[in-house]
Amino acid sequence: MYNARPHQEHDLERLHAQMLETRLAVLVSHGAQGLLATHLPVLVDTTEGEYGTVHGHLARANHQWQDLAQGGEALLVFPGADAYVSPSYYPSKAGAPKVVPTWNYLAVHAYGPVEVIHDAPRLLDIVSRLSDRHEQGRSEPWKVADAPADYIDGMLRAIVGIRLPIARLQGARKLSQNRSATDIQGVRDGLARSPDYLDKQLAAQMRLP
Template sequence: MYNSKPHQDHDLARLHQHMQQTRLAMLVSHGERGLLATHLPVLLTTSEGEFGTVHAHLARANPQWQDLASGAEALLVFPGDDAYVSPTYYPSKASNPKTVPTWNYTAVHAYGVAEVIHEAAPLLDIVTRLTDRHEQGRDTPWRVTDAPADYLDGMLRAIVGIRLPIARLQGARKLSQNRSAEDFAGVREGLGASRDPLDRQLAAHMRTL
């Protein structure tokens, strides 16, 4: 992704935290069918490989897994918080009206070549770990073993697993770092005072800089 130097994030722990907090990632690949994208929950194992390894699963009917099986590089997009930035937030606007709106955001992009998994045991492990992750905290969490065994076997035959060791990792924290300290503070306070909770979340990121 295009990411100018002031907005690049190379803090691996923070990038991993962002990925783990993203509930739904986007898997993008290019192959014989052109560009394909699938929205899916994923699991990140930070201890596997230099940048970590991602596990997920796709419907077997989804042709994207065939492009992945051919060795095409894949991109996983992990969107984060974002907010519209109005020029009215800039105190400098009073003396310099040459300003335009922009958008602040956080995002992580992970690249790699995926391994496609067909075997039942590792598939069951992926769906079990995903389920346990998203059911945690519920008073009565649902477990994969709650489903009848024959039904579960059929569901596993209808999916394929993905294991993607991350070869490249890009992080973006576009938080008005390219503005003056005065304008940066104006954006942070403007978003922090917004009635929109998403704006306030972005302002919280700016307070960590």
């Protein structure tokens, strides 16, 4: 992705935190069927490999997995909070009116080869761990084992798993770093006052060092 130098994020801990917080990633690939993208929940194992490894699954009817099985590099996009930045947030605008709107955002791109998984035990592990992750905090969390075994067996035959060992990571934290400290404060305050949840979330990120 295009990522100007002031907005580049290289801290691995921060990149992993963004990935772990993202509930729905976007898997992008290019192959015989052209450019394809699928939105899917994933598991990020930060302890496996230099940059981590990502697991997930696709519907078997989603033919993207066939392109992935041919090899080559795929991309997983982990979007974060984003917000419109109005020029009215800049205190400097009063004396320097040559300003235009922009957009602040967080994003991580993870690249790597994809292993396509068909065997039932590994698929069961992926779907079980995904369910356990998203059922956390519920008073009575649902587990895969709660469903009849023959039903789960049938569902597993309808999916394929993916394993993407991350070969490289790109992180973007576009948080008005190209503006003065006064303007950054103005943007942070303006977004914090917004009724929009994502605006407030981005304002909170701007408080980080």
